[in-house]
Each structure stands twice: as structure tokens, then as C-alpha cells.
Amino acid sequence: MIELLNVTKSFSKGKEKFKVLEDISFSVNKGEILCLLGASGCGKSTLLRLMGGFDLPDSGSIAMNGSKVSKPTPDSILVFQEFNQLLPWKTVLQNVIYPLKVNHKYQSDQKRREHAEKYLEMVKLEGFYHSFPHQLSGGMKQKAALARALALQPSILLMDEPFGSLDALTRQSLQTVLLESWDKTGVSIIFVTHDIQEAMEIADNTLQRPRSIGSSEYMKLYEKLYTILCEK
Amino acid sequence: MMCIMKIKKFIWIFILLILWQITALSGKVSPLIFPSLGMILKAMVHAIIQGELLSQTLFSIAIIIEGLFIGAILAFVLAIVSRMSESLNSLVETLITLAHPLPGIALLPIIILWLGTGRASIVFIIVHSVLWPLLLNLITGFRATPKVYSDVGRNIGLNRLVLLKEIHIPASLPYLISGFKIAWARAWRALISAEMVFGAVGGKGGLGWYIFKQRVFMDTAGMFAALVVIMLIGILVEEVLFERVEVLTIRRWGMTEK
Numbered sequence: 001m002i003e004l005l006n007v008t009k010s011f012s013k014g015k016e017k018f019k020v021l022e023d024i025s026f027s028v029n030k031g032e033i034l035c036l037l038g039a040s041g042c043g044k045s046t047l048l049r050l051m052g053g054f055d056l057p058d059s060g061s062i063a064m065n066g067s068k069v070s071k072p073t074p075d076s077i078l079v080f081q082e083f084n085q086l087l088p089w090k091t092v093l094q095n096v097i098y099p100l101k102v103n104h105k106y107q108s109d110q111k112r113r114e115h116a117e118k119y120l121e122m123v124k125l126e127g128f129y130h131s132f133p134h135q136l137s138g139g140m141k142q143k144a145a146l147a148r149a150l151a152l153q154p155s156i157l158l159m160d161e162p163f164g165s166l167d168a169l170t171r172q173s174l175q176t177v178l179l180e181s182w183d184k185t186g187v188s189i190i191f192v193t194h195d196i197q198e199a200m201e202i203a204d205n206t207l208q209r210p211r212s213i214g215s216s217e218y219m220k221l222y223e224k225l226y227t228i229l230c231e232k
Numbered sequence: 233m234m235c236i237m238k239i240k241k242f243i244w245i246f247i248l249l250i251l252w253q254i255t256a257l258s259g260k261v262s263p264l265i266f267p268s269l270g271m272i273l274k275a276m277v278h279a280i281i282q283g284e285l286l287s288q289t290l291f292s293i294a295i296i297i298e299g300l301f302i303g304a305i306l307a308f309v310l311a312i313v314s315r316m317s318e319s320l321n322s323l324v325e326t327l328i329t330l331a332h333p334l335p336g337i338a339l340l341p342i343i344i345l346w347l348g349t350g351r352a353s354i355v356f357i358i359v360h361s362v363l364w365p366l367l368l369n370l371i372t373g374f375r376a377t378p379k380v381y382s383d384v385g386r387n388i389g390l391n392r393l394v395l396l397k398e399i400h401i402p403a404s405l406p407y408l409i410s411g412f413k414i415a416w417a418r419a420w421r422a423l424i425s426a427e428m429v430f431g432a433v434g435g436k437g438g439l440g441w442y443i444f445k446q447r448v449f450m451d452t453a454g455m456f457a458a459l460v461v462i463m464l465i466g467i468l469v470e471e472v473l474f475e476r477v478e479v480l481t482i483r484r485w486g487m488t489e490k
């Protein structure tokens with residue numbers, strides 16, 4: 001469904017150019033969750049932005065459903081780590097409805113509202129439809145962002161450490177919410193994290209091993225921890 | 233908290249008024265220089281009943297609204313132009329650097345030369361006082377928009393123009409409001425000064441002109457009456473109008489520290 005072939009990207013720092021991504025190739029099938037694991041600064045966000053069309057690779061190609069990714073589209077939605085990804089001047093419900101309106105999903109406001117409420121319910125945000133984002137906790141904000149993304153019914157969610165700033169308990173409940181929503185919607189997900197434990201949980205629940213970008217040390221660490229845990 | 237602050241303010245105003253009255257009634261100063269509160273109130277009521285103070289106030293307010301409106305439109309246009317390219321941005325910034333430090337009233341002689349002493353000149357000065365602080369704040373606000381907002385906007389399929397309208401403008405609302413506060417304060421001061429100067433050169437209309445005219449008649453109480461009106465309008469706009477706008481928008485949305 002989304003296919004990367006020999007993707008390379010470098011940035012320049014002052015005069016120097018340094019390669020952030022080198023020769024990355026992989027693909028994700030429809031309905032699959034792919035967990036990308038890598039240390040901080042290894043280029044995970046850069047890779048996701050390329051996949052989302054926010055930036056273009058220096059060489060190599062990224063294709064979605066057979067066509068080249070050249071700009072952001074509502075068919076692949078990026079979910080960020082930042083809590084302020086909701087628009088503060090819109091309520092939770094408006095935040096979900098607005099992208100539907102922009103993309104002409106449904107004719108009537110009533111239909112759009114029902115659709116939005118369905119997804120807010122899916123992420124367990126009942127009772128907060130009319131709150132403004134600043135009135136929500138971090139976890140609830142991320143839930144709302146997830147609902148906004150899912151409501152657009154994209155083919156793929158690109159999640160950039162979405163639960164990275166949450167405490168362990170909230171994170172766990174959000175992981176559950178994410179996996180349940182994935183089950184219900186069948187959306188493909190690329191889930192980026194630097195957290196080995198999180199990668200283990202997501203991967204374990206989806207019976208897939210995470211793939212690593214950056215140094216191979218990180219993956220070795222993962223394997224080691226995984227073996228230790230499985231033996232127990 | 234806010235409420236206690238306001239009550240304290242009222243208590244102080246009350247004390248200052250009493251001190252004023254004591255001074256006026258002490259007999260040590262001439263009422264021609266220092267009229268009592270009663271005289272000021274009487275002059276005010278008289279001027280209002282007569283209709284002159286009210287019509288001059290409306291005259292001033294109409295001009296200021298016109299100037300604010302034109303200034304705001306120009307500020308938006310220039311802010312958008314400055315986003316179109318690097319060199320246009322640098323042009324707009326140069327204009328701001330040159331024009332912003334120039335007090336409107338300093339332009340007055342030249343404006344009189346160009347446009348005469350009519351209404352157009354005053355509007356011009358107000359536009360000048362409003363445009364630059366607003367533009368500066370708009371540009372700063374656009375720049376300060378968190379990248380994640382525009383990323384989200386691009387992701388859901390907004391084009392550049394809609395992105396500006398739906399994301400950048402609301403996101404820079406705190407800057408826009410503080411820009412309007414500065415703009416209002418400058419415009420109001422510039423207006424009164426310009427009207428007074430025009431009074432001196434034989435123009436007509438407005439609160440500034442009214443004060444100037446009362447001086448000619450040595451109507452000190454009338455002058456103070458106009459000052460009170462100016463103060464009341466200032467308080468009404470700064471403490472009530474802007475306050476309401478903030479409560480209904482940026483404070484409601486948690487976009488301010490307060």
C-alpha cells in the first residue's frame with residue numbers, strides 16, 4: 001500500500017551536509033501496523049514527514065497505492081507527539097468536524113456531527129465534545145487527535161511518538177484505544193517510537209516485530225529484552 | 233482577584249475625586265483655573281443637553297472607526313503580501329522600520345500641506361498610527377504560529393489562502409488583539425492632538441477641537457468636561473471592550489497566560 005524504495009535524505013548544518021536517512025526500503029500492506037523503533041535523533045520524524053508528503057526525499061521513491069507521494073493528503077494523516085496539535089479555538093467536536101467539512105465528507109452538518117461523534121466515542125472521549133483543547137489532559141488531547149485522524153477515514157495513519165509525553169498508565173490505555181480502533185477501522189498504521197517497551201507492546205499485540213531504523217544496536221537491545229521477557 | 237483589583241481602583245478614583253473637591257473648595261485657587269466637580273458636572277450636563285459635546289464625541293468616534301478600519305485592512309493586505317516572497321517581506325519590513333517610529337502628529341504639517349485641514353487629514357494620521365503596530369503584530373503572530381498547526385492544516389488539505397484564513401489568523405489572535413490595543417491608544421491620542429491643531433488653524437469638529445474652543449472662551453469647566461469624556465471613552469474601550477473580546481476569545485480558548 002505504501003512503498004519506500006532506497007529513500008535517502010540529508011540536511012545541511014551550516015556548510016556541512018549530513019545524511020539522516022540512507023537507502024531506506026520497506027513497504028506496509030493494507031491494514032497492517034508497522035512499528036518503527038529507533039533512538040532519538042535517528043531520523044524517525046524525518047522519515048514520517050517524507051511518507052506524509054510534507055517533505056521530499058533527495059533520492060529514492062515513496063509511493064502510496066501506486067502513485068508517488070508529493071504533497072500531504074487527507075488520505076494519510078500524521079499524528080504528532082505535541083499536545084497542541086488540536087486547534088485551540090475549536091472545541092473537541094469542531095476539531096473533528098472541521099477536516100470533514102474541508103474535505104466535503106457528507107452534505108449536512110448533522111451527518112458530519114454524527115460521524116465525528118462516532119469516532120470520539122471510539123476513542124472514549126464521550127462527555128468532552130464541547131470542551132476546548134486547553135481544558136483536556138494530555139491523554140485526552142491525543143485521543144481527540146486520534147479521533148480527528150480516524151474520522152477522515154484515511155488509508156494510513158503516520159504516528160510520530162504520539163504517546164511519548166504521557167505517563168505510563170495513560171500511555172497503556174491509549175495503546176489499547178489505538179489497537180481497538182485499528183481493529184474496528186482496518187486502517188494501516190505506522191507507529192514510530194523510541195521506547196523499546198512500547199514497541200514491544202504494540203508489536204506483541206499485532207504479532208509483528210518492529211523494524212528498526214538507525215543503528216542496529218537498538219534492535220539488538222530490543223531482541224535481548226524481548227527474549228528475557230519471553231523466558232519469564 | 234480581578235474583581236478586588238477593580239474595587240480597589242474605584243476606591244482610589246473616589247479618594248482622588250474627594251481630594252480634587254477639597255482643593256477646589258479651599259478658596260486658594262481660582263475656579264477659572266481649578267473648577268469644582270459640581271462645575272465640571274454642570275458644564276458637562278449643559279454641553280450634553282445642548283448637544284454639542286455629544287455630537288463632537290460622535291464626530292471623533294466616527295473618524296477613529298474609519299481610520300481603524302482602513303488601517304486594519306491595509307495591515308492585513310501588507311501582512312499577506314509580506315508572506316508571498318522573501319523580497320516582498322524585506323520590503324514590508326523596511327517600510328515598518330521607517331514608518332513605525334514616526335509619531336503621527338509629526339507628520340501633521342506635511343499632511344496639512346498635502347490634504348488640507350479637513351477630515352481626510354485626520355483619517356490619514358489615524359491610519360498611520362494604526363497601520364504599523366497592527367502590521368508588526370500580525371507579522372509576528374504569523375511567524376509565531378506553531379508549525380504543528382500549519383502541518384495539520386496542510387494535512388487536511390487546506391490551500392495556502394485558506395491556511396492563512398483558518399489557521400494563521402486565529403492562531404495569531406493574541407498578537408492581533410494586542411496590536412489593536414496599541415493601535416487604538418495611538419489613534420485616539422493622535423486624533424485628539426490633530427483636532428486641537430486643526431482647531432488652531434480653523435478646522436472644525438471633534439473632541440480635541442471642542443477643548444480648544446472652550447479654552448478660547450475661558451470655559452475651564454467645559455475643558456475638563458471634555459477631558460472626562462475622553463477618559464471615559466478610553467476606559468470603556470481599554471477596560472471593557474478589549475476585556476470582553478479577550479474573555480470571549482483567547483482566554484476562553486486558553487491562548488493566553490492569564
Ligand SMILES: Nc1ncnc2c1ncn2[C@@H]1O[C@H](COP(=O)(O)OP(=O)(O)O)[C@@H](O)[C@H]1O
Binds near residue numbers: 020039040043046
Ligand atoms: N529541517 C531540518 N533541518 C536540518 N536538520 C534537521 C531537520 N529536521 C531534522 N533534522 C536533523 O535530522 C536528524 C533526525 O531528526 P528527526 O527525524 O527529528 O529524529 P527523530 O524523530 O528520530 O528523533 C536530527 O539530527 C535533526 O537535528
Ligand SMILES: [Mg+2]
Binds near residue numbers: 044045046160161
Ligand atoms: Mg521525532
